[in-house]
Amino acid sequence: MDVLAVMSRHDHEQVVFCNEPAVGLKAIIAIHDTTLGPSLGGCRFYPYPTEEQALSDVLRLSRAMTYKASLAGLNLGGGKSVIIGDPETDRSEALFRAFGRCVDGLGGRYITAADVNTSVTDMEWVRRETQYVTGLPETLGSSGDPSPVTAYGVLVGIKAAVMTQLDIDNLRGIKVAVQGVGHVGRNLCRLLREAGAELFISDINQAAADGVVAELGATWVDHREIHAAPVDVLAPCAMGGALNEVTIPEIKASIIAGAANNQLARPTTDGEALYRRGILYAPDYAVNAGGLINLANELEGYDRKRALAKVEGIHDTLMRIFRMSAEEERPTHQVADGLAEGRIRQAAGGKSMHPATAVRTAERQ
Numbered sequence: 001m002d003v004l005a006v007m008s009r010h011d012h013e014q015v016v017f018c019n020e021p022a023v024g025l026k027a028i029i030a031i032h033d034t035t036l037g038p039s040l041g042g043c044r045f046y047p048y049p050t051e052e053q054a055l056s057d058v059l060r061l062s063r064a065m066t067y068k069a070s071l072a073g074l075n076l077g078g079g080k081s082v083i084i085g086d087p088e089t090d091r092s093e094a095l096f097r098a099f100g101r102c103v104d105g106l107g108g109r110y111i112t113a114a115d116v117n118t119s120v121t122d123m124e125w126v127r128r129e130t131q132y133v134t135g136l137p138e139t140l141g142s143s144g145d146p147s148p149v150t151a152y153g154v155l156v157g158i159k160a161a162v163m164t165q166l167d168i169d170n171l172r173g174i175k176v177a178v179q180g181v182g183h184v185g186r187n188l189c190r191l192l193r194e195a196g197a198e199l200f201i202s203d204i205n206q207a208a209a210d211g212v213v214a215e216l217g218a219t220w221v222d223h224r225e226i227h228a229a230p231v232d233v234l235a236p237c238a239m240g241g242a243l244n245e246v247t248i249p250e251i252k253a254s255i256i257a258g259a260a261n262n263q264l265a266r267p268t269t270d271g272e273a274l275y276r277r278g279i280l281y282a283p284d285y286a287v288n289a290g291g292l293i294n295l296a297n298e299l300e301g302y303d304r305k306r307a308l309a310k311v312e313g314i315h316d317t318l319m320r321i322f323r324m325s326a327e328e329e330r331p332t333h334q335v336a337d338g339l340a341e342g343r344i345r346q347a348a349g350g351k352s353m354h355p356a357t358a359v360r361t362a363e364r365q
C-alpha cells in the first residue's frame with residue numbers, strides 16, 4: 001500500500017508504526033489534524049486480519065475525531081491509535097508500557113485514552129511511560145469511564161431534537177428506542193426513564209437487554225427490528241452503519257439521536273435519504289461528544305461539574321445545526337461538517353483544510 005498517498009487523500013498529518021516484537025506490540029498511531037491543538041483519541045485493541053485494515057480504520061477514526069473536537073469547541077485535534085492483536089490473550093503491562101513509550105515519543109502531538117477493548121487499567125500502564133494519556137481511573141482524581149457523560153450528552157441532544165421536531169420541551173411520554181444497551185446505552189436508558197420517557201430497547205447480548213428490562217421496565221424489541229419500532233426517537237447506541245439503505249426506509253421515528261459513531265453507512269446518500277424522509281438526524285459526532293469533552297476536561301484538572309456544563313453546550317450546537325439545516329434546506333450532517341471545517345479554517349488563518357474538502361467530507365465515515 002502507498003501509505004503517503006492514502007494519507008494525502010484524507011489530509012492526515014502523521015502516521016506512526018510501532019513495533020516491539022519482544023512484548024508483541026504492533027500498533028499504528030494516526031494524527032489527522034492538529035490545527036486546533038494536540039490530537040486526542042482513544043486506543044483500540046483489535047485482531048485486525050490485515051495491516052491494511054488496521055491502517056484504514058485508524059485513518060478513518062482519527063479524521064472523525066478532528067470533526068468531533070472542532071464542533072464541540074475544544075482546542076484539540078484528531079488522532080487515534082490501534083493495537084493489532086487479540087485483546088483476550090495478548091493484553092499485558094509490558095505491551096501497554098511499550099505503547100506508552102511510542103505515544104511519549106510524539107512529545108504531546110497525540111494524547112491517548114481507552115477505547116474499544118482497552119480499559120482505564122490499560123491506561124494506567126500507559127501512564128507509567130507517558131504523561132500524554134487521559135481517561136485515567138477516578139481513584140487517581142481523573143475522569144474515569146466517559147460513558148455516563150456521553151449518555152448525558154445524548155440526553156441533552158434528544159431534548160434539543162424533540163424541541164425542534166415535535167415542539168415539546170420535555171420527554172414525558174416520549175417513546176425512545178435504544179439500540180444497544182452497553183456502557184452508554186444503559187446509562188442513557190436510566191436518564192431517559194428519569195425524564196419520563198417510555199423505553200424500547202434491544203441488544204444482541206440478551207443478558208444486557210434483560211438487565212435493562214428488569215431494572216427500568218423497558219419493552220424488549222428484537223435487535224433485527226429495533227430500527228423500525230413505532231417510536232418518536234431512535235437512539236443508535238451500538239455499532240456504526242445502523243442507518244443504511246435497508247433500515248432507513250423502515251424507520252418510523254421522526255428523530256434519530258444516539259451515541260454510536262459512524263451511524264450513516266454512506267454519509268452522503270444515507271444522510272440525504274433521512275433528510276428527504278423528513279427525519280431529523282442529530283449528527284453522531286455532535287451528539288456523542290460528551291465522552292471527548294470529559295476527557296478534554298481532565299487535561300485541565302478534572303472537574304465533573306465543569307465537564308457536565310460543557311456537555312450541555314451540545315444543546316446549542318444541535319439547535320444551531322437544526323436551524324441552519326431548515327434555513328439552508330440541506331441535511332444536518334452536511335451542516336455539521338461545514339461548521340467543524342469552518343472553525344479549523346478560521347484557526348488556520350483562512351486556509352482551506354483541503355482544496356477538495358466538500359467531496360472528502362461527503363465521503364467521510
Ligand code: NAD
Nearest residue numbers: 146147150180182183184203204205223238259260261291
Ligand atoms: P458497548 O460495547 O459497551 O455497548 C454496545 C452494545 O451494543 C453492546 O451491549 C452490544 O452487545 C450491543 N450491540 C452490538 N450490536 C448490536 C446490534 N446490532 N443490535 C443491538 N445491540 C447491539 O459500547 P459503548 O461504550 O456503550 O458505545 C456504544 C457506541 O457509542 C459505540 O459505537 C461507541 O463507539 C460510541 N461512543 C461511545 C462513547 C463512550 O463514552 N463509551 C463515546 C462516543 C461514542
